[in-house]
Amino acid sequence: MLFNSVEFIFFFLPITLVLYFFTAKKWGNESSLFILVLASLFFYGWWNPSYLILLLFSMSFNFLIGKRLGAKPDKKLLSFGIITNLALIAYYKYAGFIVFNFNQITGNNWNLETILLPLAISFFTFQQIAYLVDSHKGITKEYNFLHYSLFVAFFPQLIAGPIVHHKEMLPQFCRTGTYRFNSTNFAVGISIFAIGFFKKTVLADGIAVYSTPTFQAADSGATLDFFEAWGGALAYTFQLYFDFSGYSDMALGIARIFGIILPLNFYSPYKSTNISEFWKRWHMTLSRFLRDYIYIPLGGNRNGQFKRFRNLFTTMLLGGIWHGAGWNFVIWGGLHGAYLIINHGWQTLCTKLGTEINHTSWFRPIAWVITFLAVVVGWVFFRAETLDGALSILHSMTGANGVLLPNALYVRLGEASTILQQLGVEAKIGGGIVFIKTWAWILTLLVACLILPNTQDLFAGINGSLSKLKSEHKNTFWPFYKQFSLSAWNNSRGWAFSISVMLVFGMLTLSQVSEFLYFQF
Amino acid sequence: MYNYIKLILLFSFSLLLLVSSFNYFVNPFGLFNSPDIKGVNSNKTQAYTRGRILKAYAPIDKETEILLVGDSRVQLGLNPEYSAFQGKKVYNLGLPGADIRTQSQYTYNVAANTKVKEIIMGVDFVDFIFTKDKKYRHLPESYDFRLKSTLNQPLNPKYQWNKTKEYFAALLSLDALSASAVTLASQNSSLSHMTRDGRMVDSEFFSIVNNEGLGVLFDQKESNLTAKFSRPGWLIVNENSNTSHNFEIFIQLIQELQNKGIKISLFISPYHVSYLQILVKTSMYEKFKSWKQLLVSHLDQINYFDQGVLWDFSEPNIYTKETIPPRDKTGLYMKWFWEPAHYRLELGDKVLDTLLLNQAPWGTQLFPETKEFPLDNSK
Numbered sequence: 001m002l003f004n005s006v007e008f009i010f011f012f013l014p015i016t017l018v019l020y021f022f023t024a025k026k027w028g029n030e031s032s033l034f035i036l037v038l039a040s041l042f043f044y045g046w047w048n049p050s051y052l053i054l055l056l057f058s059m060s061f062n063f064l065i066g067k068r069l070g071a072k073p074d075k076k077l078l079s080f081g082i083i084t085n086l087a088l089i090a091y092y093k094y095a096g097f098i099v100f101n102f103n104q105i106t107g108n109n110w111n112l113e114t115i116l117l118p119l120a121i122s123f124f125t126f127q128q129i130a131y132l133v134d135s136h137k138g139i140t141k142e143y144n145f146l147h148y149s150l151f152v153a154f155f156p157q158l159i160a161g162p163i164v165h166h167k168e169m170l171p172q173f174c175r176t177g178t179y180r181f182n183s184t185n186f187a188v189g190i191s192i193f194a195i196g197f198f199k200k201t202v203l204a205d206g207i208a209v210y211s212t213p214t215f216q217a218a219d220s221g222a223t224l225d226f227f228e229a230w231g232g233a234l235a236y237t238f239q240l241y242f243d244f245s246g247y248s249d250m251a252l253g254i255a256r257i258f259g260i261i262l263p264l265n266f267y268s269p270y271k272s273t274n275i276s277e278f279w280k281r282w283h284m285t286l287s288r289f290l291r292d293y294i295y296i297p298l299g300g301n302r303n304g305q306f307k308r309f310r311n312l313f314t315t316m317l318l319g320g321i322w323h324g325a326g327w328n329f330v331i332w333g334g335l336h337g338a339y340l341i342i343n344h345g346w347q348t349l350c351t352k353l354g355t356e357i358n359h360t361s362w363f364r365p366i367a368w369v370i371t372f373l374a375v376v377v378g379w380v381f382f383r384a385e386t387l388d389g390a391l392s393i394l395h396s397m398t399g400a401n402g403v404l405l406p407n408a409l410y411v412r413l414g415e416a417s418t419i420l421q422q423l424g425v426e427a428k429i430g431g432g433i434v435f436i437k438t439w440a441w442i443l444t445l446l447v448a449c450l451i452l453p454n455t456q457d458l459f460a461g462i463n464g465s466l467s468k469l470k471s472e473h474k475n476t477f478w479p480f481y482k483q484f485s486l487s488a489w490n491n492s493r494g495w496a497f498s499i500s501v502m503l504v505f506g507m508l509t510l511s512q513v514s515e516f517l518y519f520q521f
Numbered sequence: 522m523y524n525y526i527k528l529i530l531l532f533s534f535s536l537l538l539l540v541s542s543f544n545y546f547v548n549p550f551g552l553f554n555s556p557d558i559k560g561v562n563s564n565k566t567q568a569y570t571r572g573r574i575l576k577a578y579a580p581i582d583k584e585t586e587i588l589l590v591g592d593s594r595v596q597l598g599l600n601p602e603y604s605a606f607q608g609k610k611v612y613n614l615g616l617p618g619a620d621i622r623t624q625s626q627y628t629y630n631v632a633a634n635t636k637v638k639e640i641i642m643g644v645d646f647v648d649f650i651f652t653k654d655k656k657y658r659h660l661p662e663s664y665d666f667r668l669k670s671t672l673n674q675p676l677n678p679k680y681q682w683n684k685t686k687e688y689f690a691a692l693l694s695l696d697a698l699s700a701s702a703v704t705l706a707s708q709n710s711s712l713s714h715m716t717r718d719g720r721m722v723d724s725e726f727f728s729i730v731n732n733e734g735l736g737v738l739f740d741q742k743e744s745n746l747t748a749k750f751s752r753p754g755w756l757i758v759n760e761n762s763n764t765s766h767n768f769e770i771f772i773q774l775i776q777e778l779q780n781k782g783i784k785i786s787l788f789i790s791p792y793h794v795s796y797l798q799i800l801v802k803t804s805m806y807e808k809f810k811s812w813k814q815l816l817v818s819h820l821d822q823i824n825y826f827d828q829g830v831l832w833d834f835s836e837p838n839i840y841t842k843e844t845i846p847p848r849d850k851t852g853l854y855m856k857w858f859w860e861p862a863h864y865r866l867e868l869g870d871k872v873l874d875t876l877l878l879n880q881a882p883w884g885t886q887l888f889p890e891t892k893e894f895p896l897d898n899s900k
Contacts, residue, residue, distance in 0.1 A: 045584070045776075183522035187526055313884070354751070408732065429741045496525050496528035500528075500529050501536065503529070503533055506538040507533075507693075508697075511690040
């Protein structure tokens, strides 16, 4: 079930809410919790009930292992738990990829039946690995299967995160106030949900129309010109951000209506002026997982610069593979690993030279451009289905396949067209309207990403998420910071109207077909 | 906080009401009976993007008597307000990009649910051809869900529900809202628009010719056609057979129409000679000729020629050999064509003159005994 679907908004959510608060009042908190677990399992099984078996197995297995680890730390048991989890994900997600590459190398023709990828397996597996490690370290303990089930399967975060820690959720499940209807929670929840709903359905799905055909064309061997390639790559850059951050906002909002506060997952990543900052702001709960459970156990920055770089690169490579079984994801991860190494190298150099260049007002926009372009290049690999497709788009982005403007536009430029001609910009027939719409969308969303405060900034005063961040602009390029950073949500008529507009616009998209991008992960 | 929640509810319901009223009033897709006000909403500039929705319902609701059927050529070229149609309810069912299967299903939908008396149908070579893997002609059958009747399902049980959903979406969807806004803003623009009787008014072509020249239209169409016909593996019938699914469904339609006593006039659309030259260049011309022979033979098998006519306007003649003005000059028009594949309304009238009035006939009337189909003179 998608958050942005009629069945979810008009049936599942209201019915679950009523049952949740009603049972809490009538039969107590534990029964209410039971309802929420049942609803979450129903939500998960909506796509394919057979997925449920795997989820239930995974939850039961990890609960038992975690319980034992909580009672008595045991490295062997922990390894067994982690390996079992990884084996499951390896089978469902990577078996086809492994066999394909094995065949390529050895010339064999092994054939694997098509394995249906269980929804959100990467999310619930990683969440539970973290739980096992935390149990082993004594950071968290869980002896109640119902609580544990809700920690894993709580439907707002089950499908696409945020990836939560057990220690963040358990205290909230145990708090009596959680189970009483609270108008503030409802008001805040519905407002955050409306913003996410608008971001996902209006903005992300709106710009998707201009990115998808470009990548499809490149993957099928078509040659793109400069503006087509950049248009597609940038459109996808914004589509992915508004899609995923919109969905994360929806998750935060829905959870909040139930009285649960989730961790923050996005914090204006496209304002970042270096790649480290980008990763502090993009898919934050995954970054946290990678840092705590891969980078630091690998040694982190403890054993010198070389090993630090090696650890960084390995972590990002694994982060890439987490997103999908394909070489493009490996390259994307490797690319970001390399970016991070270059960035750390640059920071070290600046420190050695004693320069404050990174903090000067003239360098900030330059750093932002470099960071943003590096991210866009990464997204080309992330989105393209084939390596050839990705390379073809990047090749076109250099202008090697011509810089062409639609003729309809060209002939209306007057004298400017002569200058463009001298610069090598030529006219092509057709595509005028698509060109204008593509670039209008890109510019609008670029400005929105750079200037506007994010959902966390707006709701920080009323604990929109578990994060304490508020209008943080260190290592960012944020034009008109003073004018926009102070905006905050309140229960005024103006906000009620703005939220209603976003809610209504989102609802108006319900008759349109839209898929959430991160489902595939 | 309760006040805030109440305000959200109040604003949301008010906005939904406002949006639906606005969409109903502007009626961007022409689905509703709201008034058309000149300069405000009369030019339905966004309706062409919803042709398959509109044309599933409108000709039935309008109780059409004469139906003009075909693809984009018919939609652009045949005028429901043609002089001889005066006093009759005529609807242009031209569907751009639709293959013969889709055209047949849409036509049957109207024929089965109205008292339509006459059908004039433009049949096109490109709507019949296909590749072995159907890669290039695979328009989904998903369009059928909105039709009340199809050739394989006389009464669609979900028709009313589907229609309600689509009308609801035309009132309450972001697509409809943005289409309404564009419709209001584009009343005096050069955008093409669809009339209430299903015809596409070709304003956009004027703008292109005035700003960019006719050459742009020709170049674009010629390169598209060349690319399309150059793809390997085009077939007109199944391998080792003299028929195809496309011929079968078309003949099934003609039989159904005959059974209902509907008068049928078929014609092969006029193409500018440059179109025929592309067929020759891409080695498709022989297939085009064979297709005509097969068309005649299939129609003959159901004794179509006892009552119906088939005219061929596609071969070189005084209209289709019209000289193309210098391509790089702006503002120079052709009298009969927009580009190689699409004739203008003026030539559409000439087609109707021949079909309906037998007035200054041109083209060739085809009969079962027609053995020779003329080859392109320029060849």
